[in-house]
Amino acid sequence: MVTIDLAATAVREANELIRRHGADGTDVELVNPDARHHLGVGLVHPIDVRIRGSAGYFCAGLTDAARFEVDNNVGWGVGDNMYSGQVVVRGNAGAIPGVAIRGAEIVIHGNMGSRAGQVMKAGTLACAGNANFMAGYMMYGGRIVILGDSGEKVGEDMTGGHIFVGGRVQDLGSDAELVDLDDGDDDDLRAFLDRYELPFKGTFKKIVNAGKKLRYATSERQMRSIPFFTFSQDSEYWNPKIQEDIYIKSQIGRYRIRGYGGARPLPHLADLAFRRDLSHAGRDPDVVAKVALATEIGGLNGANALKLSMPVMIAPMSYGALSASTKRAIGLASTLAGIAENTGEGGMSDAQRGAASQLIFQMLGGRLGWNIHDMNRADGLEIYISQGAKPGLGGQLMAKKVTPELARIRGIPPGIDLRSPSRHPDILGGDDLLIKVEELREATGYRLPVSVKLGAGRVSDDVKIAVKDGFDFIELDGMQGSTGAGSAEVIDYVGVPTLPAIIEAIDALEEIERRQDIEIVLMGGIRDGIDAVKALCLGADAVAFGTSTIIAGGCIACMQCHIGQCVTGIATQDPEHEKRYQAEVESRNIHRFLEGARWQIAALTHALGYSDFRDLGRDDLVALTPEAAEITGLPHEPERRATLPELRVQVG
Amino acid sequence: MCGIAGIMYKNGSGTNPAGRALIDMLDGCQHRGPDSTGFALYGGERSGRLRLRFLVGEGEEADGAIARIQGALAKHGARVVDDERVGSNYRIQVSFDGDIQKLAYDVEHAAKVLSIGSSLEIVKDVGSAHEVDGQYGVGEFHGTHGLGHVRLATESAVKPEAAHPFWATGFADVAIVHNGQITNYWKMRRRLEQRGYEFTTDNDSELIAVYLADKMSQGIALKDALATSIDDLDGTFSFLVSTRDEIGYAKDRLAVKPMIMYETDDLVAVASEEVSLNRLFPGQALNTKEPPPGTYATWSRSI
Known part of the structure; x- marks a missing residue:
């Protein structure tokens, strides 16, 4: 055994030592821990770690196979996201012990704080004392054993798993119920308690999900196919779209869900034009070679930056919302174009990882598919706070798409109408977020850029928090962004458009003199290279394409992404539908679209008189509408409408 | 978006090293x-004397x-007993x-x-604990x-007057530190304003201070x-309040904001995280307690 003195060794250095000893198979003892955060995070070897005192937040977080013993207390989130292994805490645990675990055993000898086992998927969390408020909140599987009292609202919104209470059940959460023990439950529990030498003479009560909220009570009839162009017609009153909407709501008695993006006209990049006459743009056949387009994103704080051949990325879209074949096609196209792909919510498949040369791994509140092994093979980590299409809400994936394979990756029961949590268990403010960012950095040895995905809402406050919390870049997503499934009202009526979002973000960072400390990747309805250039002029460091890549790869914009029967094989998990999708062919189509965008960016930058896209600025733009002028502060020059360049030429 | 701490001997x-x-x-x-x-510090009380501390800036201003x-x-x-300028502050003692x-x-x-108070002085500014100490000798x-x-x-x-602790404007010796957000701020503020109280900031922590001081x-x-x-x-909160003779805490029912405490025969210390409590007792495993949601408590100094 090796001893590390934390009074003399910084946590970052200690964690590197622990991981190195893990690889050698040497056990570790930590002395003078004094409740420091992030002890042992990211360890993936089966060694013993003994902590002689109290540990702070996220002790043993993001680990697999190691055994931890803590002589005294732990702070918030002990064992965060553990895959296997064990943690024994001799004292008390703070809030959310065992958050998002996938199979470990966590034993608390004292009491444990609020929301124990939130979004856990498998494994056992046991507490010899009392639990606090909302134990088992939104758990998907596994077992919580509370030898003392349950606390209020035990099992609130649990989906799966079991909670056993030895003391008093103070108050059941919504959709939780008390049931009789199954044969074998008691023997299993006592064997577990014996193994951890926890004496218990009482009897257990068992709490499970009551099943009233797992699926919508009535499913939504598939609507008549209205082409998107009809669907988005200008009239807001009593048109066929409104009639259909009222009719369906009269049948289902709840809000409707649909896929794709918002259909209302909003101020957007199309309301801007270039100040100069660009009629000569694109005449030079060799223009791509004459403009510097390569850039790096994510390296400001010392992490290994993403290397982009142009200031473009793929927007986050999940395997789940999209079929495996579609994610493969997008990944291949991103590799061919030399840009970065993003997993979105729901985990990283081997196919995605293999297809994309640079892949950002996204973490959402439900921690679906989130784990240390995929973190270690990612090229960037991203904390999702919200998205432009439905700010403030979690993801939705209807039962048809929650196949056994998908449920396995995400660690949830198959066949539920999945409504992902809208909040993170351990991010309830900028202060908690900072500790979480540090956990991700510690677990991966500070190698990877850590970004934040923000749906435009309170943009000014949010970007200030992002820079103060030390993120490397922001993926800022406006209201014109699309989604695989969201409440129809939210998609059309909630959010802040992309245009004011980027203006507000840059202004806020300049106000606190921190613009140079963070990069911004703008997304949300960015359609092509022309939109991209306008975004870069407004101050974005790069842009991301989502919907446009899907369309390039065969999407017909029928808005039925959520149903799971996508005829093109894109937004489906049904093998019969998916087999229509030819990933190799579509990857070349998507790549061709990306190369077209590259040519547009180069041609416009060159025509504006620059040889580097970084020279683009707000002075290159004018506003075509009074609204766009008001939002951006650009001069209102509607006459410029006539001089828009015809750059829709695609490269061969 | 913050961390809080409190100590009572x-x-x-x-003569206790409360500042350190x-x-x-x-x-x-x-x-x-x-x-x-920022810091709210209590000590050196003398009857008939009032301590006032102002943010006055520099030079002619x-x-x-x-x-x-x-x-x-x-x-x-009010008769001036002594006064001094420290950093951008003006300290004055009056009878x-x-x-x-x-x-x-x-x-x-x-x-x-x-x-303002008979024993309270609030010191707060931009920068870290060590930077503020360097400037004001906390x-x-x-x-x-x-x-x-x-x-x-x-x-x-980010400016000194927006830093915590907040003084309960108009009430001597009452101060507050707060982690969280009060969502019925304007409703509560209007109620208190109708009763004649003045607010000097739009910060929800000032509201809690005035709310408590009004009750007292x-x-x-x-x-x-x-x-x-x-x-x-309404909202999410963990806050600490202090008066001339007491400190206390309250925690909302949702248990969203952290708070942990440690009590011995000699002192009680409360903080957002155990790592702060361990700074007072390095190398020791402390028998700390986390207050349950929806609870409160007070401690008095022996007089």
Whole structure:
């Protein structure tokens, strides 16, 4: 055994030592821990770690196979996201012990704080004392054993798993119920308690999900196919779209869900034009070679930056919302174009990882598919706070798409109408977020850029928090962004458009003199290279394409992404539908679209008189509408409408 | 968006190293709030004396503010015992036995008041615990009890007057540090304004301070005021309050904001994270307690 003195060794250095000893198979003892955060995070070897005192937040977080013993207390989130292994805490645990675990055993000898086992998927969390408020909140599987009292609202919104209470059940959460023990439950529990030498003479009560909220009570009839162009017609009153909407709501008695993006006209990049006459743009056949387009994103704080051949990325879209074949096609196209792909919510498949040369791994509140092994093979980590299409809400994936394979990756029961949590268990403010960012950095040895995905809402406050919390870049997503499934009202009526979002973000960072400390990747309805250039002029460091890549790869914009029967094989998990999708062919189509965008960016930058896209600025733009002028502060020059360049030429 | 800390020594003596203890605790949780740091310190009380602390800035701006302050004090018959300028602060001690609320509102109109009390002094500025200590000598402060705060600014700007702790404007010796957000702020503020109270910021922490001070001015014990605050205030909060003789906490029912405490025969210390408590007792495994949601408690110094 090796001893590390934390009074003399910084946590970052200690964690590197622990991981190195893990690889050698040497056990570790930590002395003078004094409740420091992030002890042992990211360890993936089966060694013993003994902590002689109290540990702070996220002790043993993001680990697999190691055994931890803590002589005294732990702070918030002990064992965060553990895959296997064990943690024994001799004292008390703070809030959310065992958050998002996938199979470990966590034993608390004292009491444990609020929301124990939130979004856990498998494994056992046991507490010899009392639990606090909302134990088992939104758990998907596994077992919580509370030898003392349950606390209020035990099992609130649990989906799966079991909670056993030895003391008093103070108050059941919504959709939780008390049931009789199954044969074998008691023997299993006592064997577990014996193994951890926890004496218990009482009897257990068992709490499970009551099943009233797992699926919508009535499913939504598939609507008549209205082409998107009809669907988005200008009239807001009593048109066929409104009639259909009222009719369906009269049948289902709840809000409707649909896929794709918002259909209302909003101020957007199309309301801007270039100040100069660009009629000569694109005449030079060799223009791509004459403009510097390569850039790096994510390296400001010392992490290994993403290397982009142009200031473009793929927007986050999940395997789940999209079929495996579609994610493969997008990944291949991103590799061919030399840009970065993003997993979105729901985990990283081997196919995605293999297809994309640079892949950002996204973490959402439900921690679906989130784990240390995929973190270690990612090229960037991203904390999702919200998205432009439905700010403030979690993801939705209807039962048809929650196949056994998908449920396995995400660690949830198959066949539920999945409504992902809208909040993170351990991010309830900028202060908690900072500790979480540090956990991700510690677990991966500070190698990877850590970004934040923000749906435009309170943009000014949010970007200030992002820079103060030390993120490397922001993926800022406006209201014109699309989604695989969201409440129809939210998609059309909630959010802040992309245009004011980027203006507000840059202004806020300049106000606190921190613009140079963070990069911004703008997304949300960015359609092509022309939109991209306008975004870069407004101050974005790069842009991301989502919907446009899907369309390039065969999407017909029928808005039925959520149903799971996508005829093109894109937004489906049904093998019969998916087999229509030819990933190799579509990857070349998507790549061709990306190369077209590259040519547009180069041609416009060159025509504006620059040889580097970084020279683009707000002075290159004018506003075509009074609204766009008001939002951006650009001069209102509607006459410029006539001089828009015809750059829709695609490269061969 | 912040970290909070509080300490009370039970011996009631004014010789305890309260300033140094709070600096250590806040340094331990500075990661929770890198923008500004503040302290509410209690000690050195003398009967018939009032301590006032103002933010006056530098140079001519400060000269003007000090002249206005002295004018307002003279108008209320407060006699200056001693005064000094420290950093951008102006500290003054007066002998005064009139209506503190009236005096407070008048001097508030003359300059930015940080605190008024017989033993309270609030020191707060942008920067870390060590930077604020370097500027104002907080570490040399000895006293009976105190609160501390580190802030990550979100909605309001990074400036000294937006830092915590907040003084309960108009009420001597009441201070607060708060982690969270009060969502029925405007409703509660309008109620208190109708009763004649003035607010000097739009910060929800000032509201909690005035809310509690109002209750106490009606003869309600601090403990009972904390009990009603859990019902009356909406939102997420863990806060610490201090008066001349007591400190207390209240925590909302959703248990969203952290708080942990440690008590011995000699002292009680409360903080956002155990890492702060361990700064007072390095290398020791502490038998700490996490207060349950929807609870409150107070501790008094022996007098």
